[in-house]
Amino acid sequence: MPGDGGFRRRVAVFRVLAVLTLITGGAYLAWRWGYSLNTAALWFALPMAAAETYAYLNTVLFVFMMWRPRRRVAPPPLEGVTVDVFITTYNEPVELLRLTVEAALAIDWPQLKVHLLDDGARPEMRALCAEVGCGYITRGEEWEGKPRHAKAGNVNNALMETEGEFILILDADQIPDPRIVRSIIGYFRDPRLAFVQTPQHFYNLPPGDPFGTDAPLFYGPIMQGKDGWDAAFFCGSNAILRREALLQLGLTEYVRDMQRRFEQALRTLRIDVQVRHPRAQYRPAARLLREALASAREALRRGAPLERVSDLVRQGVAAAQDLSSRHDILEIAGLLGDLARAGDAAAGETRAHLLGHLEQIPEEAKRDLASLGVDPAAMDELDLTRPGEAQPVLPMATISVTEDMATAMRLHALGWKSAFHSEVLAYGLAPEDLRTALNQRLRWAQGTIQVLMRENPFLKPGLTLPQRIEYFTTMLSYFDGFASLVFVLAPVFCLATGIAPIRSPWLDFLARLAPYLALNRIMFLVVTRGIDAWRSEQYSLALFPLWIRAVVSTLFGRRPRFVVTPKQRQSGNYLRLVWPQITVIALTLAAIGYGAWALLSRGQGTWASLLTNAFWGLYNVVMLVPIVRAAVFRPPEGWKAEPPQFLMARP
Amino acid sequence: MDLGMAVDQRSERRVVLSVTGRINAVTAPAVKARIRELVEEGHWEIVCDLGGVGFLDSAGLSALVSGLKATRERGGFLKLVGVSDQVARIFRLTMLDRVFEIHPSVDAALA
Numbered sequence: 001m002p003g004d005g006g007f008r009r010r011v012a013v014f015r016v017l018a019v020l021t022l023i024t025g026g027a028y029l030a031w032r033w034g035y036s037l038n039t040a041a042l043w044f045a046l047p048m049a050a051a052e053t054y055a056y057l058n059t060v061l062f063v064f065m066m067w068r069p070r071r072r073v074a075p076p077p078l079e080g081v082t083v084d085v086f087i088t089t090y091n092e093p094v095e096l097l098r099l100t101v102e103a104a105l106a107i108d109w110p111q112l113k114v115h116l117l118d119d120g121a122r123p124e125m126r127a128l129c130a131e132v133g134c135g136y137i138t139r140g141e142e143w144e145g146k147p148r149h150a151k152a153g154n155v156n157n158a159l160m161e162t163e164g165e166f167i168l169i170l171d172a173d174q175i176p177d178p179r180i181v182r183s184i185i186g187y188f189r190d191p192r193l194a195f196v197q198t199p200q201h202f203y204n205l206p207p208g209d210p211f212g213t214d215a216p217l218f219y220g221p222i223m224q225g226k227d228g229w230d231a232a233f234f235c236g237s238n239a240i241l242r243r244e245a246l247l248q249l250g251l252t253e254y255v256r257d258m259q260r261r262f263e264q265a266l267r268t269l270r271i272d273v274q275v276r277h278p279r280a281q282y283r284p285a286a287r288l289l290r291e292a293l294a295s296a297r298e299a300l301r302r303g304a305p306l307e308r309v310s311d312l313v314r315q316g317v318a319a320a321q322d323l324s325s326r327h328d329i330l331e332i333a334g335l336l337g338d339l340a341r342a343g344d345a346a347a348g349e350t351r352a353h354l355l356g357h358l359e360q361i362p363e364e365a366k367r368d369l370a371s372l373g374v375d376p377a378a379m380d381e382l383d384l385t386r387p388g389e390a391q392p393v394l395p396m397a398t399i400s401v402t403e404d405m406a407t408a409m410r411l412h413a414l415g416w417k418s419a420f421h422s423e424v425l426a427y428g429l430a431p432e433d434l435r436t437a438l439n440q441r442l443r444w445a446q447g448t449i450q451v452l453m454r455e456n457p458f459l460k461p462g463l464t465l466p467q468r469i470e471y472f473t474t475m476l477s478y479f480d481g482f483a484s485l486v487f488v489l490a491p492v493f494c495l496a497t498g499i500a501p502i503r504s505p506w507l508d509f510l511a512r513l514a515p516y517l518a519l520n521r522i523m524f525l526v527v528t529r530g531i532d533a534w535r536s537e538q539y540s541l542a543l544f545p546l547w548i549r550a551v552v553s554t555l556f557g558r559r560p561r562f563v564v565t566p567k568q569r570q571s572g573n574y575l576r577l578v579w580p581q582i583t584v585i586a587l588t589l590a591a592i593g594y595g596a597w598a599l600l601s602r603g604q605g606t607w608a609s610l611l612t613n614a615f616w617g618l619y620n621v622v623m624l625v626p627i628v629r630a631a632v633f634r635p636p637e638g639w640k641a642e643p644p645q646f647l648m649a650r651p
Numbered sequence: 652m653d654l655g656m657a658v659d660q661r662s663e664r665r666v667v668l669s670v671t672g673r674i675n676a677v678t679a680p681a682v683k684a685r686i687r688e689l690v691e692e693g694h695w696e697i698v699c700d701l702g703g704v705g706f707l708d709s710a711g712l713s714a715l716v717s718g719l720k721a722t723r724e725r726g727g728f729l730k731l732v733g734v735s736d737q738v739a740r741i742f743r744l745t746m747l748d749r750v751f752e753i754h755p756s757v758d759a760a761l762a
Binding site for chain 2: 277280281282324325328329331332335336338339342344346347349350353354361362364365366367368370371372
């Protein structure tokens, strides 16, 4: 392919630089831990060394990710297949959906059906669909009172109402290029390919991308790198998925979930039978019950059909209930015998009746299950119809507010493949104010950490080692905030207190650190050649308070909720949202001023230390300033979002 | 377990024992013991009000029959009132409705 030689050359240069970076970095770290820790100030030296180690780990993971990137060219289209377009909406305005729906109807593919998935169930949306002639899908009454699972639930619902072989998923604001299907459907010639992801591109970015929304680094080198390890992610929109893969995933997860529920229910039953009301139990019945539960657990462990497991438990419970009820009836018969002997003829008749029907004790008269220690709720769990859900089978993962990543990871774990196609084929809207932009980032971060906690990629069976590493790399990046906090505060501490985390001659330190940092930088520039990644870099440091908040709130706080990103600019100024960044900038500048004053007028400290920390502090300030400016950003006079060319060209 | 019992003494021998809650294997021993206690205290003419009993199983039946026997041994009685449809059905199915006197009200039982 054209330019292929250049691509390969670039990868080769990258690898050389990467190896050199890892060697110099490794040597630097060894020296830091082994020879230069300031043991007189460990409270400062240890966090600093830990943060540096964390940064090095990130570099190692980055190198791995970029080691063998894949740049794909789509195979010729797979003619004749049917494609459903799902446009998901909840509360976006009609005019916005009109753009998307009309563009979707114009997609060049003969066997195409467009469906608007309106989770808001709005009459005006239904009217729009009737007017332009596309399908309209809302949730049915089976969802009433059940968990709705936000966007994932919306898509799952539509999957059950449609039958196209492939599904193109579009967010409400993502205007598709008419070529989108024809360009990438050919990838599905590989029968094991589950989805193709294309980039997210924004047509409303104000000049300079003040909110750092544009993600050319992610939807370019990073996704190509992950794709090289067969780990291209699904990002929720602008992707085509294979229905068969989703359905298989849904079924597998259904069985797995049932298995988990059964295990949990059996555990609950076993403990309850032993612990609840032991004195009320008729011992032989309790033993029978324990044995039944043990054989059910054994059957579950051996992989017997779940129905069989459920039957074993039900039979055991029934047998225990019968046995203890019979025990009661026999006791009653004994008492009635005494009454009969004392002259009560009716007692004698009843006794005869009871003894004659010992095997047919009326259900209503049988022992209370609760008194056997059997929790009816646990028995309900042994039900294969998943009573708590609107749909028993949920293809799109519902464990997290970022359903896309969890779904992709599960598909990969089942052995499905994925592809990243780097050409922009859909045009969407980016947040137009800082609050919305930050909320979106927070949601992604919380969702990703949620996935890590619920389905750790290192524990999930079925993934290849590189896939595990790729998922982990992305998850780990949301923990950067703690190291960043150390990095932004360290120069302030150094300048203000004169204490350094490092104990070493200045030149020695510089000679070890500079090559590592320089190589790292050059390596990064090689990877991002032709891409403006500077804003992304600034934001990844500047968002440290948000990353920390995401981790803390997810690990220790409430469950994050799916928040629909508003598509219109919310007015206002948002300086309050960036107070930590403003504080750090102010502290840094003050500390530089103080350090200079202390050196010049009182002779405290050294020029080397002042210059190093001032340089470092100013670097931090440069990284943090854009987000503060974004808080008071106003688009320039006369600036307007420009919808993509092909839309304007149409009559 | 939610079980309540209250005794209302009507005369030297006569009491009304009102039971509320579920009578099953967990609570039946308490019912049985209370009736025996009453009999031992000399109250062997007992009207047992099951108005507050929503559930009764074989273990509960056993406790009541045992109480019946205890009262009879002293020449007394154990009559039932306030029996819900559900509980009445259990007595019918086990034919114990022919052993126990079941009355619509305490007054009817003591008439």
